Amino acid sequence: MKRAEEASRFSPYNAVNMLKHYTADSFRVERDRNLYTLLISENIHRMGITEADDSAIAECRLYYGKHHDKRYYGRALLHNGITLYSNGMRYRAIEMIKQAEHEASGSDNHNFVYDLNDILGMINNQSGNNKLATKYYRKALAAAKSASNPTLTVKALNRLADTFDAAGMPDSMYKYIEECRKIHIEDNEQYAAMLTNDAAYRLYIRDTVRAEKLLRKAQAVFTLYKTQKLTGDIYAGQGHMEQACSLWYEAIFSPQPDIGIAACHNLTDHFNKSGQYKRAAYISQKLNTIYENTYLNNNTLEIAYVQTRYDNMATERQARRIQTVNLSAMALLAILILTFIVYHHRRIKSINNRYSSELLLYNMTCAELEKLQHLKEKDNVLIADKMKEIDRLQQRLAEYHDDRCRPDNWNMKEQILQAPEVMRLHSMAARNKKASDEDWAGLYRLATTWLPELMSRLNNTDSLNIKETNVCLLIRLRFIPSEIAILTDMSPQLITNMRVRMLFKIFGERGGARDFDSRIRNI
Template identity: 25%
Template sequence: MKKLLYWAIWLIGITACVNPKGKEVLAEAERLVQASPDSALLVLEQAEKETATYPHRNRMRYLLLRAEAMNKAYLPLDSITYMDEVLDYYLSHGNRDERMRACYLMGSVWRDRGNSPLALHYFRDAISEADTTATDCDYAQVSRIYAQMASLFDRQRYPQMELEQWKQAMRYALLAKDTLMYIQCQDYISGAYFLLSKEDSVVYFTQQAYRNYSKYGRKDWAAATQIVMADYYLRYDSLDKAKQALDEYRNNSGFFESDGNVSSGYEIFYYYIGEYYEKMARLDSAVFYYRKLLNYPADIMNAESGYKGLMSVYTRMHEVDSVAKYAHLFANANDTANLRNSAHEISRTQALYDYSESQRIAVEKSEENQRLWLGLCACFVMLSFGGTGIYLYERKQKTTRMLANRKYTDLMMQYHQATEELQSIRSNKQQFQQQKEQEIEKLQQMLAVYQEHTHAGQWELEQSLLQHDIVKRMHQHAYKLAVPSDAEWNDLQGVVEKSLPEFYAKLSANEAQLTDQEWKVCLLVKLNFIPSELTVLLNLSKQRVTNIRTRLNQKLFGESGSRTFDANLHKL
């Protein structure tokens, strides 16, 4: 009898290990969370009482899915308190995809709490966890993370950075074959161009979004873009086109109630329809719509726009008393709006630079690490010998790279100096000219040893570009084993775009299929940076750089291996 009881207990234990509690519930929620987050939330809420009996890994997965479903369902995450525990768990036990999801959701929590710096911090951590070179990378999730970062920069009124994030979101949406996400990025990127006063780009991307929304059956979203086009057409007195855009917005956007009034938050329509009627000299209709704006005083911008429109109409009607009245009201509303904008600006600046919360969290993490220190001491002793060996090896490798880069940089500086001296004496000192030409030829040959696919004549053709400050600074970074900042990468890209427009245009044609690292490798190789410099500037191993060059040679030129990549790239 006892044996039978032992066997029963053993069988129950094995069954529990094979089918841990909550497995089926979590699998169902995982299946629903992308396409139907409301249904996923319902499944999770029904199982909430049982989670206390779940194994730890299943409880963490439950909490991750719950936060993800809430985020997908556009529910605020500011009241969630368990994401710290979830993030710590997956950073220690999760795969790359799970770590990316956890970091993204932590960023979403701070986004909804109004802390933009911390939200950006965790969104960037999420991007760093994504292996965008892997075939199973979740490109759709990467695209959404970049879109969230773009929205934060839009909130902070930083259009330059917002634009870069939208471009990345569009790139990864294409890789994910997420057509609708790509179209939405086209729609939203026009806002960044608007803040940069690039009107042609605003019109281009708005029209692209309109056509693509229509093509894929989203007539409501297509119609919503027409308020932007109405503003553009009214500015240039294209009144027929403006009326057509306003009519489509009214009829198809879904922003109007059954009684014909516009939904809350979209009252600016009344200003544009009023402006249309004003320009058509139908002043009674213009007054009617301008006055409708005054029915929504909660937003001071509605009152300001309404008073501005009425002042303009009564000026055309030569009603002096009314002009004076609405000019006064407009001035007051404008002052109030400016005060609110100033307050918002102060709040925005404070949010951008207020890192006290992140510092507090860092202190708490530090204290937790100290509590774990005693347990780690034994492991440290065991690993110290191995670590010392690795350190010595890395130090030797760094020294070798430093010496190589130093020699290359010195040769480059000598080459630049000799070239400048040659240019200064070319007019009247033939003998000294011949001497310097020989010196330059010798230096070109020595530099060619480092750039095996670059012939001596190319150095002369690209002399002005190679002497540019940002190029010299990059060589100095490689010599000092320092990694460039994002701003320096942007400066380098701008110099290449201006100095080598044909090369930049051909490379940009392939932008959608290139990763950031691949793009940077192309720029550096084109500018004659040697492989050992690439390893420092990109913070990659020598083998990783070789792999990237091999992959680029196949992508751009259809050739295998990396040996012909430099020569092929220099032909662009």
């Protein structure tokens, strides 16, 4: 079944051939039975064959509708409509086909979309509504191109050329003929249709010789009513009325009313002029029948009205759905707004309660701070007194030491770590700023004064560069690697690698960055 469905995309004949050994009763599963019915109906319609009874496809349509199978429901609607239309129930058929059009919205089944627009184009073409016919044939052409199906593409192009020919618009007609010529056409009927349309255009521009050659070529490929009618016109122009009448007789049975009507008029005129009144009366009767079928059964206004009525009903249904959605959205929005108001009312109440408690805590904290400030003032007075006492004791202790152990040197570590130059560098690192040349000069002066041994060791190590010296001083002054990286404008990893190298340069040892830090801080 799947193989038949795949084959039907490009060759309805092959699909029907695959299924010819089966009947609907061959399948026990209801799903398979309905798919078989749908495929048979689809492909015989594509072959131009009509069904006398719609009971099987109607049952198929009801099955897919009941199971909400959107993939097949639209196709079943379409082919049920085609069957009804071919059996004369045109208005019900059009409503069903329009319903299929609604189901086809957004469908990726390009063959289905082609079939749908092709039949709608044909219905409007037969009823004389060229504008709507052109609209649907163009949609069919777009679907055929999307399906990458050259046979359907050529068929749609020929349909459009026929429509513009009937409307007397040769320039628009020629556009589609030219497009058709660019495609390799394997289907004989469509190739003959393209040649016939080209011949019709040549007759418009009075190139009768070229038109006759094209028509002969078309007749050799496939016999079409339009080909016979145009060939008859050429023979009549050449004075070969017997051959012309023979071809016009064939053309009056064309399903395209414009071809049949034109052939009838040609025959009636000829028979009246030649005194063959009985034959003229017979043709007139045939002409009346064509008019009756065209303008009674396919009344343009009524068919257009059925389509418009269905479109309006679909629009109203869509409007009602949109209105329902909008009302639901408004109700949901109202609930959300109410929830939002209640939530924020509770939140504001909670914030007010929290504010009151925090205000109380703030007032208590302020009172406690005031007490602490009083205590701090007392402590500051006590600290000042103790500092004075420490100064007096230092002066007295200095009498027992030599010059290099003056009181200023006893607290050397704390003094250098808290020196303005060092504190400035810490501040710059905290603000992510690189040290300037002035900052480094100040640090060198500080180190020369307080760390002469370290400076001597660094100056005597020839292989040290300025950046390495800077890093040594910062390590000795307890700067952390992230601060050193900012001040020297280097990455932390580069600082780590540099410390490992300097352990060997300065001390001749192998080890890690922390080993270097330990050694440099002991100098």
